[in-house]
Amino acid sequence: MKKKIGILLISLAMISEANDTADMKFIYKLYKNQYYKQTTLKLEEFLKEYPTSKLYESALNLLGFNYYALKEYDKAKRTYEKLKISDFEDEAYYYLTKIALEKGEEKAAENYLKEIRNSSELKKNGVYTLATYYYKKNEYTKAAKFYRELLKEDGKYYTKSLLNLGLVYYEQGEYTRTTAILEEYILNKTKKDKNISQVLYIIAYSNEMIGDKETALKYYKQIEENYQKSEYYEEAIYNMIKIYKETGKKDKSRENIFKLMGTKYEKNALLILAEYEYENENYEKAKEIYEKLIKEKETADIRYKLVVTLLMMKEEDLALKEAKELKETKYVDEYYYYTTYIYYKQKEFTEILNLEKEMRNIEISEEYKKDIFIFIANSAKEMKKYDLAKKYFIQIETAKSLAELIKIAVIQNNEVELREIYEKYIANYQEDLEYKKTVYIETGNFYVKIKRYDLAEKIYKKYLKKYNDEDITNNLIVALLNQDKYEEIIQILNKKEENLENLYKKGIAYLKLHQYRNASTIYLKILEKPENKYTEKTYKNLIISLFTEKEYEKVLKYTSEYLEKYTKNKDWMMDKKGQVYLQKNEYNKALIVYNRLLKSGKMKDYAIFMLGEIEYNRKNKNEALKYYENVVLNYPNSKYKKSSLYWIINLNYEQENYEKAIKYSKYFLKTYDSGEYISEIIYYLGNIYMKKNEMDLAIKEYKKIATSNTINGLSSNVLEKLIRIYYEQNKYDEALSWIDKLEDKGYKIFWQGLILEKQGKEKEALEKYKLIINDKKQGAKANYYIGSYFYRKQNLSAARNYFSKVLEFKVSEYKDKALLKIALTYEEEQNYQRAITTLLRIKLIYEESKLQDIVAMKLGEIYEKTNEIQKSLNLYLEVYRKYKESKYYPVALERLLQYYIKEKNKEEMKKYYEEMKKNVPERAKLYKDYFKSGGIEN
Numbered sequence: 001m002k003k004k005i006g007i008l009l010i011s012l013a014m015i016s017e018a019n020d021t022a023d024m025k026f027i028y029k030l031y032k033n034q035y036y037k038q039t040t041l042k043l044e045e046f047l048k049e050y051p052t053s054k055l056y057e058s059a060l061n062l063l064g065f066n067y068y069a070l071k072e073y074d075k076a077k078r079t080y081e082k083l084k085i086s087d088f089e090d091e092a093y094y095y096l097t098k099i100a101l102e103k104g105e106e107k108a109a110e111n112y113l114k115e116i117r118n119s120s121e122l123k124k125n126g127v128y129t130l131a132t133y134y135y136k137k138n139e140y141t142k143a144a145k146f147y148r149e150l151l152k153e154d155g156k157y158y159t160k161s162l163l164n165l166g167l168v169y170y171e172q173g174e175y176t177r178t179t180a181i182l183e184e185y186i187l188n189k190t191k192k193d194k195n196i197s198q199v200l201y202i203i204a205y206s207n208e209m210i211g212d213k214e215t216a217l218k219y220y221k222q223i224e225e226n227y228q229k230s231e232y233y234e235e236a237i238y239n240m241i242k243i244y245k246e247t248g249k250k251d252k253s254r255e256n257i258f259k260l261m262g263t264k265y266e267k268n269a270l271l272i273l274a275e276y277e278y279e280n281e282n283y284e285k286a287k288e289i290y291e292k293l294i295k296e297k298e299t300a301d302i303r304y305k306l307v308v309t310l311l312m313m314k315e316e317d318l319a320l321k322e323a324k325e326l327k328e329t330k331y332v333d334e335y336y337y338y339t340t341y342i343y344y345k346q347k348e349f350t351e352i353l354n355l356e357k358e359m360r361n362i363e364i365s366e367e368y369k370k371d372i373f374i375f376i377a378n379s380a381k382e383m384k385k386y387d388l389a390k391k392y393f394i395q396i397e398t399a400k401s402l403a404e405l406i407k408i409a410v411i412q413n414n415e416v417e418l419r420e421i422y423e424k425y426i427a428n429y430q431e432d433l434e435y436k437k438t439v440y441i442e443t444g445n446f447y448v449k450i451k452r453y454d455l456a457e458k459i460y461k462k463y464l465k466k467y468n469d470e471d472i473t474n475n476l477i478v479a480l481l482n483q484d485k486y487e488e489i490i491q492i493l494n495k496k497e498e499n500l501e502n503l504y505k506k507g508i509a510y511l512k513l514h515q516y517r518n519a520s521t522i523y524l525k526i527l528e529k530p531e532n533k534y535t536e537k538t539y540k541n542l543i544i545s546l547f548t549e550k551e552y553e554k555v556l557k558y559t560s561e562y563l564e565k566y567t568k569n570k571d572w573m574m575d576k577k578g579q580v581y582l583q584k585n586e587y588n589k590a591l592i593v594y595n596r597l598l599k600s601g602k603m604k605d606y607a608i609f610m611l612g613e614i615e616y617n618r619k620n621k622n623e624a625l626k627y628y629e630n631v632v633l634n635y636p637n638s639k640y641k642k643s644s645l646y647w648i649i650n651l652n653y654e655q656e657n658y659e660k661a662i663k664y665s666k667y668f669l670k671t672y673d674s675g676e677y678i679s680e681i682i683y684y685l686g687n688i689y690m691k692k693n694e695m696d697l698a699i700k701e702y703k704k705i706a707t708s709n710t711i712n713g714l715s716s717n718v719l720e721k722l723i724r725i726y727y728e729q730n731k732y733d734e735a736l737s738w739i740d741k742l743e744d745k746g747y748k749i750f751w752q753g754l755i756l757e758k759q760g761k762e763k764e765a766l767e768k769y770k771l772i773i774n775d776k777k778q779g780a781k782a783n784y785y786i787g788s789y790f791y792r793k794q795n796l797s798a799a800r801n802y803f804s805k806v807l808e809f810k811v812s813e814y815k816d817k818a819l820l821k822i823a824l825t826y827e828e829e830q831n832y833q834r835a836i837t838t839l840l841r842i843k844l845i846y847e848e849s850k851l852q853d854i855v856a857m858k859l860g861e862i863y864e865k866t867n868e869i870q871k872s873l874n875l876y877l878e879v880y881r882k883y884k885e886s887k888y889y890p891v892a893l894e895r896l897l898q899y900y901i902k903e904k905n906k907e908e909m910k911k912y913y914e915e916m917k918k919n920v921p922e923r924a925k926l927y928k929d930y931f932k933s934g935g936i937e938n
Contacts, residue, residue: 028062044063076095101129128147307334333368337368341371406418444459464476473492480492519545581593627644706719781812790802803821816842819841894916901930
């Protein structure tokens with residue numbers, strides 16, 4: 001039974017195998033006739049019916065393909081998954097790759113592709129499929145990667161991959177690679193390649209893009225010569241025209257233009273022709289072409305080019321008209337630019353400012369914004385709308401706009417803005433040369449105008465540190481002149497050419513530096529040259545220099561020369577001549593000059609004043625007074641009235657005509673309430689009242705000086721006078737209030753000590769004096785007063801110690817007094833020799849001392865004590881003869897009388913007695929009886 005079954009099974013299998021082959025043949029016929037649905041149904045039946053057939057995998061493979069063809073990708077995928085390990089492994093992975101791509105599963109597709117054997121043709125097909133998939137998706141980098149794999153060997157995909165890789169690089173803008181790949185493609189192409197004109201165009205265009213115009217032309221020409229029917233023919237011609245134009249082969253460009261007439265590139269070709277004519281300055285022809293094109297089909301592009309052409313033809317009105325047509329087009333920015341430009345050229349600044357109002361809410365492109373803003377800013381500046389001008393210049397911020405902003409700041413006197421703009425320029429435009437000078441000169445000149453010469457100097461010098469410029473150098477000289485920096489001016493001028501202008505400036509600098517000899521040398525050089533515009537004014541400066549140098553003979557020479565040649569400064573020259581005679585004490589000649597000047601009529605008041613000066617110098621003070629009074633009475637508006645009044649007061653004060661001095665002083669102070677002489681006149685008044693013992697009036701006048709803000713040489717004198725008046729009146733509080741105003745701290749303390757001493761507060765006074773015993777100015781006084789205190793207390797050693805300290809001060813009015821007190825201490829100690837030696841120091845060293853009378857008297861007394869009678873007698877005689885106004889004169893007289901009584905010299909006795917009766921009658925009475933008894937009176 002078992003054996004039969006086996007035979008049956010074998011028979012059945014053989015029958016089955018015969019049937020599956022027949023079925024497969026039928027299925028293949030359906031497949032070949034593309035009956036994919038029917039094929040699919042039959043294959044599904046086949047696989048169920050013949051699961052063990054040797055054709056099973058073939059059927060499964062064919063089923064997978066049919067599913068794929070019917071776009072039933074999930075079924076196809078499941079089917080091919082079953083074939084991964086089979087004889088159809090490569091086919092399975094190939095279609096799994098394609099299915100994955102259809103479903104957008106790129107990563108899976110790449111993984112499936114890797115599983116296909118490299119030797120299989122399906123591998124190359126799969127790579128090409130994947131590359132093309134990426135190419136179509138514009139994923140050019142990935143596409144390029146897979147196309148490059150196919151270039152590793154020369155297979156059936158090599159040429160296709162070259163073409164597609166070239167297209168990939170073209171799409172990526174990698175024109176060098178495009179050219180390299182496609183030139184290789186051309187070498188491998190088939191003779192009947194339908195892509196050749198496209199490839200030639202792409203190669204030409206790519207070379208054009210990388211700047212290889214000659215190679216580009218080579219390929220465009222191949223299209224022109226061989227592919228006239230190609231869709232790329234016209235474009236190739238057009239591109240050739242552009243290249244010829246760009247490379248300067250304008251004639252060739254023009255030749256090819258006419259090949260495009262009647263084509264879609266006709267308009268573009270005509271535009272190039274118009275540009276050709278424009279560039280060759282055939283503006284009329286260019287204009288005709290643009291106008292023709294506008295008539296055929298109006299476009300903003302062409303109208304824009306027409307506007308530019310019209311401007312080159314200087315047809316500004318027509319250009320303006322055409323430009324206005326651009327307002328509602330994409331050339332709106334150009335509309336605003338060209339209209340403002342034309343209006344600016346036509347100086348229609350108001351029109352530009354009207355346009356500015358329109359543009360406030362419009363965003364202008366950066367290409368035109370700067371220029372438009374410049375037109376607006378400059379127009380606003382021209383119309384004196386400076387704030388509007390500033391608004392636009394600020395927005396531009398260029399070296400030029402900052403220079404303009406500086407000019408506006410100068411016009412508006414706005415120092416803050418000027419400084420900010422200047423600093424911004426310095427920070428940001430160091431390399432600018434075009435506007436640098438303007439910036440520096442405008443800024444420097446502004447500071448000169450506002451008298452900030454130091455800042456102007458700094459700015460000019462900063463510029464001149466790098467650049468040499470005559471204008472800025474001259475402006476620097478002006479700034480230096482105003483700061484009295486004449487040495488710097490001379491240094492600058494020494495480096496410059498020695499022309500007349502520079503010589504004259506140098507002369508002025510020397511004059512201002514009081515280097516009159518150098519100034520004279522310079523001016524004499526100018527006078528040596530032929531007559532020029534500096535000659536006349538040089539005389540004046542030369543004479544100033546010579547006069548100051550006291551070269552009076554030369555002054556006389558050159559004033560005479562001037563007066564022979566010129567009349568402009570005639571009176572001034574005569575005056576200088578008169579002043580020379582005055583300086584030389586040639587008063588008669590001076591009188592002649594000023595009397596002539598008086599007759600000339602132009603300077604009468606001055607001439608009269610100078611006649612007064614001459615008489616004053618001649619000691620004819622009454623005559624001088626007459627001239628001064630003449631000026632005051634007859635020339636009320638004269639500038640010499642004030643000086644004349646001063647000298648009237650001075651002379652009357654000097655001559656003790658106090659009432660007149662007071663009268664004129666009051667008139668002076670009523671007429672002039674400030675300026676020169678005021679303090680001196682008040683001081684004179686105070687002194688006059690003081691001399692008249694009208695202390696209240698004196699105080700009133702002195703207080704005017706003491707309480708004024710003017711600091712002058714009189715202030716300390718006046719304070720001292722006020723203090724002394726109150727001190728002598730025992731008005732100590734008032735005295736102390738003025739003492740507080742003294743600037744010298746030591747002097748304050750000294751006066752405080754004096755007041756304490758006068759109040760009987762000797763110890764407190766002593767403490768005050770001790771505070772200033774080393775003070776340079778008041779130390780000598782302090783030591784003297786302390787010494788005097790101890791002298792009064794009979795502490796002679798201490799007194800002498802302080803008096804000796806007085807002698808240590810280099811300058812002191814108390815030295816002679818201190819020496820006298822030292823001598824007195826020695827006298828009291830009966831140290832007569834030291835007393836004599838000390839007194840002789842005063843007598844011999846301080847000859848001008850007011851103590852010479854008492855010194856002579858004391859020496860006489862001490863010599864008398866030492867029994868040196870002749871020496872004593874000689875000294876009494878000295879006092880008697882030299883110091884008749886001295887309070888020691890009567891004492892000396894009496895000592896001489898006593899001496900001659902003792903000597904019984906009747907003649908000398910009588911002589912001195914008579915002198916006593918005349919000068920000191922009270923003392924003479926003491927000797928009356930003696931002389932009666934001796935019979936001398938008879």
